[in-house]
Amino acid sequence: MSDANRESTTAEYSPVLAGPARRELDDILTRYPTKMAALLPALWIVQRERGWVSTDSMAEVALALDLTPAYVKGVVTFYTMYHQHPVGRYFVQVCTTSPCGACGAEDVVEALLEGTGCGELGVTSPDGKFTVIEAECLGACGFATPVMINDEFIESVTPPRVSELLAQLR
Amino acid sequence: MGYPFQPHLRETTLLSRYFGDAGARTLAGWKERGGYRALEQALGMSPADIVNVVKESGLRGRGGAGFPTGMKWSFMKPGDGKPHYMLCNADESEPGTFKDREIMRWTPHALIEGCAIGAHAIGAEVSYIYIRGEFTEPLRIMDAAVREAYAAGILGKNAMGTGKRVDLHLHRGAGAYICGEETAMMNSLEGRRGNPRIKPPFPAVAGLFGLPTTINNVETLGAVPLILNEGAAWYKAFSLSSPKSTGTKLFSVCGNIARPGNYEVVLGFPFKEFLYELCGGPPPGRRFKAVIPGGSSVPIQTMDEAEATAMDYEGFVAQGSMLGSGGVIVYDDSQCMVKHIARLARFYAHESCAQCTQCREGTAWVTKILERIEQGGGTTSDLDTLLELSEQMTGKTICVLSDSCAAPIVSGIQKFRHEFEAHINGKRCPMGTTAAA
Numbered sequence: 001m002s003d004a005n006r007e008s009t010t011a012e013y014s015p016v017l018a019g020p021a022r023r024e025l026d027d028i029l030t031r032y033p034t035k036m037a038a039l040l041p042a043l044w045i046v047q048r049e050r051g052w053v054s055t056d057s058m059a060e061v062a063l064a065l066d067l068t069p070a071y072v073k074g075v076v077t078f079y080t081m082y083h084q085h086p087v088g089r090y091f092v093q094v095c096t097t098s099p100c101g102a103c104g105a106e107d108v109v110e111a112l113l114e115g116t117g118c119g120e121l122g123v124t125s126p127d128g129k130f131t132v133i134e135a136e137c138l139g140a141c142g143f144a145t146p147v148m149i150n151d152e153f154i155e156s157v158t159p160p161r162v163s164e165l166l167a168q169l170r
Numbered sequence: 171m172g173y174p175f176q177p178h179l180r181e182t183t184l185l186s187r188y189f190g191d192a193g194a195r196t197l198a199g200w201k202e203r204g205g206y207r208a209l210e211q212a213l214g215m216s217p218a219d220i221v222n223v224v225k226e227s228g229l230r231g232r233g234g235a236g237f238p239t240g241m242k243w244s245f246m247k248p249g250d251g252k253p254h255y256m257l258c259n260a261d262e263s264e265p266g267t268f269k270d271r272e273i274m275r276w277t278p279h280a281l282i283e284g285c286a287i288g289a290h291a292i293g294a295e296v297s298y299i300y301i302r303g304e305f306t307e308p309l310r311i312m313d314a315a316v317r318e319a320y321a322a323g324i325l326g327k328n329a330m331g332t333g334k335r336v337d338l339h340l341h342r343g344a345g346a347y348i349c350g351e352e353t354a355m356m357n358s359l360e361g362r363r364g365n366p367r368i369k370p371p372f373p374a375v376a377g378l379f380g381l382p383t384t385i386n387n388v389e390t391l392g393a394v395p396l397i398l399n400e401g402a403a404w405y406k407a408f409s410l411s412s413p414k415s416t417g418t419k420l421f422s423v424c425g426n427i428a429r430p431g432n433y434e435v436v437l438g439f440p441f442k443e444f445l446y447e448l449c450g451g452p453p454p455g456r457r458f459k460a461v462i463p464g465g466s467s468v469p470i471q472t473m474d475e476a477e478a479t480a481m482d483y484e485g486f487v488a489q490g491s492m493l494g495s496g497g498v499i500v501y502d503d504s505q506c507m508v509k510h511i512a513r514l515a516r517f518y519a520h521e522s523c524a525q526c527t528q529c530r531e532g533t534a535w536v537t538k539i540l541e542r543i544e545q546g547g548g549t550t551s552d553l554d555t556l557l558e559l560s561e562q563m564t565g566k567t568i569c570v571l572s573d574s575c576a577a578p579i580v581s582g583i584q585k586f587r588h589e590f591e592a593h594i595n596g597k598r599c600p601m602g603t604t605a606a607a
Contacts, residue, residue, distance in 0.1 A: 039361030078363040080345035141424035151306040
């Protein structure tokens, strides 16, 4: 990256870890003997504040924890829950692993893709409101089909309930 | 069955007694129900005495491996001059398993108490509870409970006024099944990719941050306060079949069954009565076809095997499977076994950390073959290829993820070969779950 580019990036990027978020991270750092151990928590703060984890944010986190941006990117890409690009305002995860599959999860996925206007998995709806993905086992198999909408965990979702849920969000 | 229904009369609700009772979530409510007496007692005991009580109780790990808990704790040597760590595995991600979630949702203080007792027993001043990232509600409830316990002086530098330091922190995962493997969990908590580590060294020698560490499952630690309160002999008396399996166990039941949910029974309970009487049998008009009794990583049982099983560590092995995590997945006669085995293989392919060749290549390869068979494009030699790959995927990697992928494939081909052959010969799924390729 040329110096000119770096400057322009810095100029546009406003840090996440400032003010209360920085104090939150400082508090988290007291819980571990190494700075690196605060990496997952720091990335959670970034995602909560920004909705996703950009390359610039990874660099900011790296600086805060004495890591390299490449290292942070390596960690971010290992885990499925950090968004590496912006997603819809409502991020919808449907469990389709075998037990939920035996209880009709595929029909729930279809109803969600249709109801949200996403059409396809992983694609954000034209109004920017929804992104729907299949998730591997959400750990609520007895309450098939579990659906997560952002941090909200909803049990026993059926196709008829999908339209109710979506109506509340519109 | 526990929450959201009344327990069945034949359940023995030690851990699940307060499921559905929101009053048990608060510190005051937990104390009213006898909470933190066990921790107070434990902090006055020597670590060796606590370890002996737990050894004597016969408690074994509830996360999957079934290792004797007291023995695991005895590997830690208090007073070796090094910091020790207690790490609680709350990364419940094994398909079919959803019991730890209920423990954290309803009795968060039971887990904090068990963790703190365990920490004292292994000479650790700091505990971490690693909770899977998707468990947002359990995380909120646990967080509130930890804050309450700190505010009340139960946790902290002078725990319960004993002068002992008992710190406990929650750590949120970020979506990776493999982090439920203990060494991957330690890497993840340290801020690394969740790749499992080669053992030895074992965690009791070089674990979290390179220091002696014990990793216990939520349900295991949840049982510890009960054992301290009521005594090892009391706990050990809960045993219906093998004397090596003591206490109660939470079984999560899901799939095609009349009443899915969490059930707590004494180890050794007859599986047939469990499935038909407690869980209400198959959905109306259906028959059971197969059971995966211990989370998706254990071999599939036929109904003949399942109905002859005593539900304990030895009983499931005697009938061709394993107790595992106690996640019971039931399939009825409307389900295509090939489709489900293919879907489970896809799960493991998705979750492989990709360090080991046998796992990275193997899980993806078997998934391709299984999906091809399910779609009607399989050949007879595919079954031999699957068995050969499964053999290469077993016992040859750093962790057991690829073994876990192989288990349902090998047992599935052994026990439901006719379904595979029907797909191959008919060039389509005979259950009509997918269109002909």
